[in-house]
Amino acid sequence: MNERELRRLIGAVKTGKLSRRGFVQRMMAVGLAAPMATQLLAYSGVAMAQSRAPYKPTKRGGGGLLKVLWWQGSTLLNPHFAVGTKDQDGSRWFYEPLANWDADGNLQPVLAASIPGREDGTLAADGKSVTWKLKQGVKWHDGKPFTADDVVFNWAYAKNPATAATTSGSYNDVVAEKVDDYTVKVSFSKPTPFWADAFVGPRGMIIPKHLFETFTGDKSRDAPTNLKPVGTGPYMFKDFKPGDMVAGVINPNYHMPNRPYFDGFEMKGGGDAVSAARAVLQTGEFDFGWNMQVEDEILQRLEKGGKGRVIISQGGNIEHIQVNTTDPWTEVDGERSSLKTTHPTLSDPAVRQALSMLVDKVSVEKFIYGRTGTATANFVNNPEKFRSKDTTFEFNVDKASDILEKAGWKKGADGIRAKDGKKLKFVYQTSINQPRQKTQAIVKQACQKAGIDIEVKAVTASVYFSSDVANPDTYTKFYTDLQMYTTTMTQPDPEVFMLQFTSAEAATKANKWQGRNITRWRNKEYDDIFKAAQVEVDPVKRAAMFIKLNDMVIKDVVVIPVVARPTVTAVSNQMVVNLSGWDNNTSDIHNWYKEG
Amino acid sequence: MSRQWILRRILLVIPAMLGISVLLYTVLALAPGDPFSELAQNPAVPPEVAAALRAKFGLDDPVWVRYGHWFTSMMRGDWGFSFVSRMDVDTLILQRLPTTLIVIGAAQLMAILVALPVGVLAGIRPYSVFDQIANTLAFIGFSLPTFFTGLLLILVFSIQLDWLPFVYRADINATGWKFYWEHIRQSIMPVMVLGLFQGASLVRYVRSSVLDVVKLDYVITARSKGIGERKVVTKHVVRNALIPVVTLVMLQMPVVFGGAIVTEQIFRVPGIGSLLISAMLANDTPVVMAVTFVFSCLVVLCNLIADVLYAWLDPRISYR
Numbered sequence: 001m002n003e004r005e006l007r008r009l010i011g012a013v014k015t016g017k018l019s020r021r022g023f024v025q026r027m028m029a030v031g032l033a034a035p036m037a038t039q040l041l042a043y044s045g046v047a048m049a050q051s052r053a054p055y056k057p058t059k060r061g062g063g064g065l066l067k068v069l070w071w072q073g074s075t076l077l078n079p080h081f082a083v084g085t086k087d088q089d090g091s092r093w094f095y096e097p098l099a100n101w102d103a104d105g106n107l108q109p110v111l112a113a114s115i116p117g118r119e120d121g122t123l124a125a126d127g128k129s130v131t132w133k134l135k136q137g138v139k140w141h142d143g144k145p146f147t148a149d150d151v152v153f154n155w156a157y158a159k160n161p162a163t164a165a166t167t168s169g170s171y172n173d174v175v176a177e178k179v180d181d182y183t184v185k186v187s188f189s190k191p192t193p194f195w196a197d198a199f200v201g202p203r204g205m206i207i208p209k210h211l212f213e214t215f216t217g218d219k220s221r222d223a224p225t226n227l228k229p230v231g232t233g234p235y236m237f238k239d240f241k242p243g244d245m246v247a248g249v250i251n252p253n254y255h256m257p258n259r260p261y262f263d264g265f266e267m268k269g270g271g272d273a274v275s276a277a278r279a280v281l282q283t284g285e286f287d288f289g290w291n292m293q294v295e296d297e298i299l300q301r302l303e304k305g306g307k308g309r310v311i312i313s314q315g316g317n318i319e320h321i322q323v324n325t326t327d328p329w330t331e332v333d334g335e336r337s338s339l340k341t342t343h344p345t346l347s348d349p350a351v352r353q354a355l356s357m358l359v360d361k362v363s364v365e366k367f368i369y370g371r372t373g374t375a376t377a378n379f380v381n382n383p384e385k386f387r388s389k390d391t392t393f394e395f396n397v398d399k400a401s402d403i404l405e406k407a408g409w410k411k412g413a414d415g416i417r418a419k420d421g422k423k424l425k426f427v428y429q430t431s432i433n434q435p436r437q438k439t440q441a442i443v444k445q446a447c448q449k450a451g452i453d454i455e456v457k458a459v460t461a462s463v464y465f466s467s468d469v470a471n472p473d474t475y476t477k478f479y480t481d482l483q484m485y486t487t488t489m490t491q492p493d494p495e496v497f498m499l500q501f502t503s504a505e506a507a508t509k510a511n512k513w514q515g516r517n518i519t520r521w522r523n524k525e526y527d528d529i530f531k532a533a534q535v536e537v538d539p540v541k542r543a544a545m546f547i548k549l550n551d552m553v554i555k556d557v558v559v560i561p562v563v564a565r566p567t568v569t570a571v572s573n574q575m576v577v578n579l580s581g582w583d584n585n586t587s588d589i590h591n592w593y594k595e596g
Numbered sequence: 597m598s599r600q601w602i603l604r605r606i607l608l609v610i611p612a613m614l615g616i617s618v619l620l621y622t623v624l625a626l627a628p629g630d631p632f633s634e635l636a637q638n639p640a641v642p643p644e645v646a647a648a649l650r651a652k653f654g655l656d657d658p659v660w661v662r663y664g665h666w667f668t669s670m671m672r673g674d675w676g677f678s679f680v681s682r683m684d685v686d687t688l689i690l691q692r693l694p695t696t697l698i699v700i701g702a703a704q705l706m707a708i709l710v711a712l713p714v715g716v717l718a719g720i721r722p723y724s725v726f727d728q729i730a731n732t733l734a735f736i737g738f739s740l741p742t743f744f745t746g747l748l749l750i751l752v753f754s755i756q757l758d759w760l761p762f763v764y765r766a767d768i769n770a771t772g773w774k775f776y777w778e779h780i781r782q783s784i785m786p787v788m789v790l791g792l793f794q795g796a797s798l799v800r801y802v803r804s805s806v807l808d809v810v811k812l813d814y815v816i817t818a819r820s821k822g823i824g825e826r827k828v829v830t831k832h833v834v835r836n837a838l839i840p841v842v843t844l845v846m847l848q849m850p851v852v853f854g855g856a857i858v859t860e861q862i863f864r865v866p867g868i869g870s871l872l873i874s875a876m877l878a879n880d881t882p883v884v885m886a887v888t889f890v891f892s893c894l895v896v897l898c899n900l901i902a903d904v905l906y907a908w909l910d911p912r913i914s915y916r
Contacts, residue, residue: 065769075681075878083634083680164648166641203640221682239767241691242681243874244866247767268763270874271864275750275762283754285761462879466633488638496640514636514643 003544010044010540020046024105032543033316034105035582036493039194040539045118055258056576057593061250063261066592068288071276073243073269078226079205080158080165085584088202089290090246090267092586094141094231097204098132098151099196101582103313107196111135111146111206111232113182116195127191127537132199134182138255140208141230141237148178151199153209155186162217167203174198193539194493201583207231234260234590244269254590261593274298280570281308287594288577289570290585295435296370299568308572312371315581316489316497317565319373321359321428321443321482323352323557326520328427328479335509336472336479339520344422346481350407351424352557354400355482358446359560361393367442368435373563378554401450409451417451426481429457429473431464436484439562454482469512476513478520486565494546495534501553503527521558602904609896616892617885621666624881625659631679631879653679666885676882680875685886689868695766696867699786700856706791707798708845715802716834720810722803730799737796742855746789746862753785760785764865786863790855794848801844802837809837839909846902850895 009026012018020041027037057063074090075083082088098112107115113133116122122131138146155176158165165171175187176198186198198204211230215223229237232255235248246267250260268286273293280289281299284307292299292310299310327341345351361375377393409417409424417424428443430436437458444454457480459473464485472479489497499505503522507515529545529552536542553559569585571577574594580587630636631653632646650656654665666676675685718727754762761782768778809815810833818832819825857869864870868887875883 069763073874075874076683078682081682083632161644161648164645164652166635166638166645168645169640169642172642221677227683241766241866242678242683242688243871244692244864245766264769266765266767266769268765268864270866270870271763271861275862278755279763283758283762285763462877466630468630 002548003541006040006540006544010041010046013041013046014044020106021104027543032494032546033489033582035101035107035196036105036194036543038105038107039196040543042115042117042123044540055591055593056595057258057261060252060254060258060260061263063594064263066262066265066288067286068265068267068290069271069276069279069286070267070269070290071271071273072291074240074246074267075242076226077229077237077240077246078207078223079203080154080163080167080207081226082166082202085202086269086290088205088584089586091205091229092233092584093235093246093248093265093267093589094229094233094237095205095207096231096233097201097206098134098199099201099204100587101201101580102588103578103580103582105582107200109135111138123195127188127193127195127539129185129187130195131179131183131185134184135255136182138232139253140210140232141251142208142211144208144210146206146208146232147181148184149181150206150209151184152176152178153213154206155198157207157212157216157220160217163220165220170197170203190535191537193536193542194495197493201587205231235265238264256590259590265589277302277570280572281305281310284308284572287572287575292372292568292570294372294568295368296372299371299570306573308570310371311569311571311577311579312566313569313579313581314564314566317486317567318376318378318489319439319484319486319562319565321484321560321562322478322519323355323559324478324481324483324519325522325558328481333509337477337520339506339508339522343481345419345424346426348407349556350403351409354403354450355447355452356557356560357394357396357400357403358443358450358452359562360395360442360446361562362395363442364439365563368438369563369565372568373435373565376561376564378550378561378564395446397446397449404450404452411451415448415451416453423453424451425453425455427455427457428482428484429459429464429480430484431461431475432458433461439484474513476507476515476518478507478518484562494550498530498546498549501526501549501558502530519558521553521556523552523556526552605900605903609900612896613893616896617667617670617889618663620885620888620892621663622659624884625662631655631881633879649679653677666882675886678875678880678883680878680880680883685882688871688883689886689890692866692868692871695865696853696856696860696869699783699860699865699867700790700852702783702787703790703794703856704845704849704852706787707794710791710795711798711802715799716806716829716837718799719803719806719837720829720833722807727803730803734796734799737792738800740793741858742789742793743858743862745793746785746859749785749789750862762863764863766866782863786859786865789859789862790852793855794852797848798841798845801841805837805840806833809833839906842909843902843906846898846905849898850891853891853894 009018009023013020013023023041024034024037070086070089072086074087076087077091079088079091079095082091096110099107099109099115102108109115111134113135116130116132134148140146155171157163158167158171173189177185179185208230211225212223227240234251234254236251238249239245239247249264254260276289277292277294277299279285281302282305303310323346324337324343325347326337326339327343328337330341332338332340365373365375404417409419412418428440430440440456444456447454463471463473464475466474468474475483475485500516501521502517505515505517506520507513507518526549529549533542533545536545567581569579574596576595577592578588579585632649635641635646654662669676678685678688681688714730718730721727750762753760762785764782764786768775770778815828815832818828856867857872860867860869861873872884872887
């Protein structure tokens with residue numbers, strides 16, 4: 001898809017020929033996240049859809065106690081310190097951002113009065129600033145009013161390097177200033193097509209200035225409010241035991257009418273995923289269960305209990321196989337997989353091509369993941385409707401053998417193909433995790449048929465995913481030929497995500513393997529397009545560039561996507577919830593309720 | 597046993613604790629894993645953040661420097677600061693301790709209540725039908741690991757019968773007798789699992805020590821004097837038979853804490869055992885260090901108490 005085509009599609013949305021949802025899905029099929037797609041529309045003067053979630057309760061409260069189960073409990077409740085989604089989810093009951101991402105990638109106002117747009121000039125035409133109008137009359141749980149000062153304070157707080165806020169990535173390159181008590185202007189140093197990052201979504205939760213003011217930078221860890229949040233959210237803090245329990249009671253002065261429905265909530269942590277699924281689906285002890293990393297077969301059996309159901313929501317997680325472009329078996333200057341080497345066999349495009357055909361994604365989906373992992377050809381998530389239309393993947397042992405044969409890889413006496421004395425023998429590593437070992441077995445079997453010998457290797461997750469410089473088995477060192485894990489697209493803007501294929505980011509000894517480019521794939525054309533995209537003013541042109549980058553990575557078989565891993569949630573049958581793969585699990589809690 | 601001996605025994609605890617702390621710290625430092633690795637994997641978090649956090653919590657210092665820091669602050673009564681929860685470790689432990697003590701205390705009480713009568717009865721009538729049954733059950737009891745019996749109980753009482761909840765909630769939203777009832781209801785299964793496991797091995801001890809005592813001359817003398825059977829058993833047999841059992845109960849306390857870790861995980865009991873597990877998974881060194889140190893203190897302390905108690909209960913034993 002090139003720039004002209006993109007413009008045509010946007011035009012079609014403007015004139016109403018193409019629905020917003022249709023546009024978003026088309027964008028996702030070519031590798032753009034839904035929020036990115038809706039931002040493109042906003043830039044082109046198409047307002048964000050304000051699709052309200054249907055909310056039936058007609059009064060506040062009266063819903064009793066909401067019991068939810070996170071098998072990894074929240075360990076801290078300051079959103080700027082959040083390490084994983086579990087912490088963000090726990091903070092989100094009390095703290096709110098200016099706007100949320102919904103399932104279709106649209107922004108929904110929370111503390112903002114409206115979503116910025118080109119029509120009323122709140123979104124600057126040059127892409128260098130965005131102006132947020134804040135909702136008036138919102139009060140913190142302690143009765144103090146919420147104003148623009150609070151918003152600006154959060155920017156300064158997160159930006160301060162001494163605070164070491166995990167949200168700093170969203171605030172470092174912007175400037176927030178107060179226009180009046182209820183207006184905040186966010187300016188960017190360069191035209192920024194993806195403008196809705198600061199103060200939005202998981203990293204946008206706002207903490208009160210009057211309680212954190214004296215605790216910034218080095219003193220940030222001493223703030224008593226770190227453990228007893230005071231926010232603007234639908235529930236007020238009651239109790240917190242790290243890793244075990246977050247509890248809250250209804251906020252009687254919540255700024256949205258008739259909300260929230262429940263009189264209080266209890267977010268229990270700990271245990272394991274399977275028993276959490278049981279507690280929601282089978283015994284009904286809990287109303288909501290987070291992240292059901294359980295085999296689909298078990299989930300289906302538990303669902304038969306009739307107490308609850310499983311909700312699958314698409315996000316940005318992809319289980320993929322990485323192909324090493326450097327030689328992991330030769331040591332140069334004290335490191336293997338050095339940039340100074342090239343892989344003796346995998347550097348041949350024919351071998352990579354054949355490998356991509358030997359991954360039986362359909363079987364992996366069918367026999368291992370079921371509903372919890374859908375076969376995909378794309379490195380970025382896409383909805384089911386569009387998957388087959390735009391991209392294809394093939395599992396074909398004969399064709400793979402054929403490609404290898406033509407490229408001169410002949411089978412030896414031992415059944416393993418070789419060329420110039422170099423054999424097609426690969427070590428394929430991943431973390432210890434049952435579905436992963438099953439996937440390894442499926443790939444190994446197909447490769448064997450095609451004359452490729454695979455040695456599988458499994459590393460304990462705590463070692464594999466650590467950043468331990470001394471350990472040779474970490475995923476960032478990638479001292480094997482192939483490896484497999486799940487990557488997460490945590491930010492809707494593809495710039496951060498696509499950075500992992502630029503040459504400068506290659507993980508090496510020099511940068512303590514902190515570089516994001518783990519396959520060490522280097523391609524000048526890719527680097528050039530990426531650089532151009534970074535400074536591209538026109539958002540449509542920029543989007544077209546990212547689509548091109550995604551294509552290059554897939555065509556060159558730098559990675560082989562296996563399955564998209566959606567978020568799997570268990571909820572009781574009475575619960576009405578809207579979940580978004582682009583925001584926190586609890587991002588929409590003010591709209592949750594129980595029916596009948 | 598002299599006062600001097602006790603003093604010497606207590607002084608010996610100090611090098612033991614020191615050794616334990618050095619050992620624990622080295623093992624933890626050598627273990628793979630990094631509390632901020634989750635941040636390093638997240639492309640949305642700039643790498644400087646993890647680096648700043650490492651510097652802030654002193655993770656970049658060499659092991660002995662870190663140990664020195666830990667030791668000096670420990671001497672000052674500062675247990676450290678959790679990397680993961682960003683709060684003081686002692687508050688974190690104190691939050692969890694009551695639950696653990698209640699569950700373990702109740703389990704131990706139940707173990708004693710079951711084991712004493714069963715063990716004594718089995719001991720005074722060895723090889724009777726009752727003894728055979730008690731023995732068999734005891735063998736089954738301490739051969740089955742707690743994670744297995746735990747799951748079994750959940751399967752039967754929560755899923756099949758739907759009588760008891762299997763998720764332990766520290767905050768019960770009720771008052772009055774309902775509050776206590778809910779607490780008892782959710783404690784039944786974890787306490788049963790731990791208590792029966794303990795009780796099973798205790799039965800064996802009680803039985804064998806009663807068996808040793810009943811055959812002694814003074815018991816025969818007591819019987820021949822015409823004292824009633826009930827009185828002989830309670831006043832003469834049990835009293836003496838329990839001396840070794842008391843010390844055994846003390847020595848077993850650390851095992852109970854160990855078993856509690858697994859049980860707490862299964863039933864989601866928010867005790868220090870589950871705190872230890874989550875801290876280990878998150879590589880939260882200060883918390884792991886503090887909890888394991890508390891456990892090892894308990895072991896040393898229980899050993900000490902057992903020694904002292906033994907000497908006090910049985911004057912024939914003398915330490916020099």
